[in-house]
Amino acid sequence: MVGPTNLEDLVKRFSAALPEPMRHLQEDMEKNLRGVMESSLQKMNLVTREEFDIQSAVLLRTREKLEALEKRLAALEGKPAEPSVQSSTPADSTQPQTEA
Numbered sequence: 001m002v003g004p005t006n007l008e009d010l011v012k013r014f015s016a017a018l019p020e021p022m023r024h025l026q027e028d029m030e031k032n033l034r035g036v037m038e039s040s041l042q043k044m045n046l047v048t049r050e051e052f053d054i055q056s057a058v059l060l061r062t063r064e065k066l067e068a069l070e071k072r073l074a075a076l077e078g079k080p081a082e083p084s085v086q087s088s089t090p091a092d093s094t095q096p097q098t099e100a
Contacts, residue, residue: 007037 011034015026022029047055 007034007041011037 011030014033015030018026018029
């Protein structure tokens with residue numbers, strides 16, 4: 001993701017590459033280019049690295065809680081705990097499933 005400082009650097013590099021006669025328009029160009037780039041990035045539905053890391057941590061805690069609850073439930077029911085992701089085999093799919 002392009003952060004605020006990276007975006008500033010990119011805008012400055014672009015405006016520095018302008019020919020000399022166009023440099024008097026540099027400030028306007030920087031403003032317009034910054035606006036266009038920010039708008040384009042917002043349309044992409046990108047998240048910051050910080051937001052991504054926060055959501056990853058929340059997901060990890062949720063998985064840990066789910067596994068703990070599955071183990072606790074299995075202990076209460078007197079069954080061995082099964083992993084939360086089960087692979088189905090052809091033998092499993094032929095047997096009718098019953099609910100408790």
